[in-house]
Amino acid sequence: MPAEVPIALLPGDGIGPEVIRESVKVLQAAARTSGFLVAFTELPIGGAAIEARGVPFPEETLRGCQAASAVLLGAVGGPAWDHLPGPARPEAGLLQMRRALGVFANLRPVRVLPALVEFSPLRAEVAAPTDLLIVRELIGGVYFGQPRGRTTDGAVDTMRYTAGEIARVARVACSLARQRRGKVTSVDKANVLETSRLWRETVDAVAREFPDVTVEHMLVDTCALQLVRTPGQFDVIVTENMFGDILSDEAGAITGSIGMLPSASLGDRPPFLYEPVHGSAPTLAGRGVANPVGAILSVALLVRHSLGHVEASRAIEMAVEQVLADGVRPRDLGGQASTVEIGDRVAEKVIRMALSRSHDATMLRAGHLPKET
Ligand code: NAD
Ligand code: IPM
Numbered sequence: 001m002p003a004e005v006p007i008a009l010l011p012g013d014g015i016g017p018e019v020i021r022e023s024v025k026v027l028q029a030a031a032r033t034s035g036f037l038v039a040f041t042e043l044p045i046g047g048a049a050i051e052a053r054g055v056p057f058p059e060e061t062l063r064g065c066q067a068a069s070a071v072l073l074g075a076v077g078g079p080a081w082d083h084l085p086g087p088a089r090p091e092a093g094l095l096q097m098r099r100a101l102g103v104f105a106n107l108r109p110v111r112v113l114p115a116l117v118e119f120s121p122l123r124a125e126v127a128a129p130t131d132l133l134i135v136r137e138l139i140g141g142v143y144f145g146q147p148r149g150r151t152t153d154g155a156v157d158t159m160r161y162t163a164g165e166i167a168r169v170a171r172v173a174c175s176l177a178r179q180r181r182g183k184v185t186s187v188d189k190a191n192v193l194e195t196s197r198l199w200r201e202t203v204d205a206v207a208r209e210f211p212d213v214t215v216e217h218m219l220v221d222t223c224a225l226q227l228v229r230t231p232g233q234f235d236v237i238v239t240e241n242m243f244g245d246i247l248s249d250e251a252g253a254i255t256g257s258i259g260m261l262p263s264a265s266l267g268d269r270p271p272f273l274y275e276p277v278h279g280s281a282p283t284l285a286g287r288g289v290a291n292p293v294g295a296i297l298s299v300a301l302l303v304r305h306s307l308g309h310v311e312a313s314r315a316i317e318m319a320v321e322q323v324l325a326d327g328v329r330p331r332d333l334g335g336q337a338s339t340v341e342i343g344d345r346v347a348e349k350v351i352r353m354a355l356s357r358s359h360d361a362t363m364l365r366a367g368h369l370p371k372e373t
C-alpha cells in the first residue's frame with residue numbers, strides 16, 4: 001500500500017468551504033484512479049479562525065500546515081470582519097500563512113477554453129489565443145514592507161524588495177518559460193519606482209542565466225492595456241506582489257470568470273500552497289452557485305507540483321474541459337449547474353477517463369487494439 005499523503009485543508013470563509021468540498025471530491029477521484037492515497041486535516045483560517053480561535057492564523061493551523069505535504073485553501077474575508085484593524089483581519093491571516101510557508105512564487109495560469117470563448121468580454125479572435133502564466137512575487141513588496149500603519153494625520157505603506165527576493169522569483173519564471181514558449185515579460189513601473197528599477201536590473205542579470213529564454217520588460221500600465229488588447233502576445237508574465245494581484249484579476253476576466261482561475265504558490269521547500277485566485281464572494285456564499293473550477297484546477301496543480309503525478313493532473317484538467325464542453329456551466333458562465341453538480345461531473349469524468357484508459361490497456365494486451373505509433 002502506498003503511504004497516505006497528508007494534505008492540510010483550509011476552507012476559510014464565504015464560498016471557500018463550498019468550492020473546497022468539490023475540489024476534494026475531484027482529488028479523491030484522481031487518487032483512486034491513479035494509485036495514490038491522500039489524508040486530509042481541516043484547519044481554521046481567516047474569519048472562521050477569528051470566530052473559533054480569536055485570531056486569523058492560529059498556531060495550530062501553522063503547525064498543521066507544516067506537517068502536511070501540501071496546503072489547499074478556499075478563500076478568506078467577508079463583510080463581518082471588514083471593520084477590524086488591518087492585522088486582525090481575515091486577509092492578514094492569509095498573508096501570514098504565505099509568509100510563514102515561504103511560498104514566494106505564485107503561479108496563476110490563464111487560458112481561454114475553446115468551449116468558453118463566447119463568455120470572454122473580448123472578441124473571440126482576441127480572446128481565443130490567451131494562454132499565459134502570471135508568476136506573482138508573493139511574500140514581499142508593499143504587502144509586507146515596514147514601516148506601515150497610521151501616522152498622526154495619514155497612513156504609510158512601504159514597498160521594499162531585495163535583489164535576492166527578485167532574483168529567486170525571476171528564476172522560477174525563466175525556468176517555467178523554458179517548458180512553455182520561451183518568453184518572459186517582466187512587468188514593473190521602472191519609470192517611477194526605485195524598487196522597479198532594481199527589479200529590472202535583477203531580472204536582466206537572471207536572464208543571462210537563461211540564454212534560450214527571451215526576456216522583455218513592460219511597464220505595468222501598458223501591460224494592463226496590452227492584456228485586453230492582445231492577450232495572446234504573453235507567455236510568462238513575472239511581476240511584483242501587488243501588480244500581480246491586479247493583473248491576475250484582469251486576466252481572469254478574459255477567461256469569462258475569475259471563478260475559473262487556479263493558483264500554486266511555490267517556495268524552496270514543501271509544503272506548497274494551492275488556492276483559487278478568486279475571493280470569498282460573500283453574495284454567493286451558501287447558495288450552491290459558486291464556480292468550483294478555480295479550486296478544482298488548483299487541485300490539478302497540487303497533484304502536479306506537490307505529488308508529482310503529472311498524468312493525474314492532466315486528467316483533472318481534461319475532465320474540467322470536457323465537462324464545460326458538454327455544456328455543464330455554472331451561473332457565472334451563463335449556465336444553471338450548481339457547485340456540487342460541477343464537482344460531481346468532473347469527478348465522474350476523471351473516473352471514466354481512467355476506466356477507458358485501463359480498458360484500452362487490457363484490449364491492447366489482448367491484441368484487440370492496434371498499437372499507437
Ligand atoms: P471576489 O473574488 O470574492 O469576487 C469578485 C466577483 O467575482 C464577485 O462578483 C463574485 O461574485 C465573483 N466570483 C468570485 N469567485 C467566484 C466563483 N468561484 N464563482 C462565481 N463567481 C465568483 O472578490 P471581492 O468581492 O473583491 O472580495 C470579497 C472578499 O474576498 C473580501 O473580503 C476580500 O478580501 C476577499 N478575497 C480573498 C481572497 C483569497 O482568500 N485568496 C482573494 C480575493 C478576495
Ligand atoms: C489574492 C487576494 C489576496 C491578495 C488578499 C485577500 C490578501 O486578493 O490572493 O489575490 O491580495 O493577495
Ligand code: MN
Nearest residue numbers: 245246249277
Ligand atoms: Mn487578488
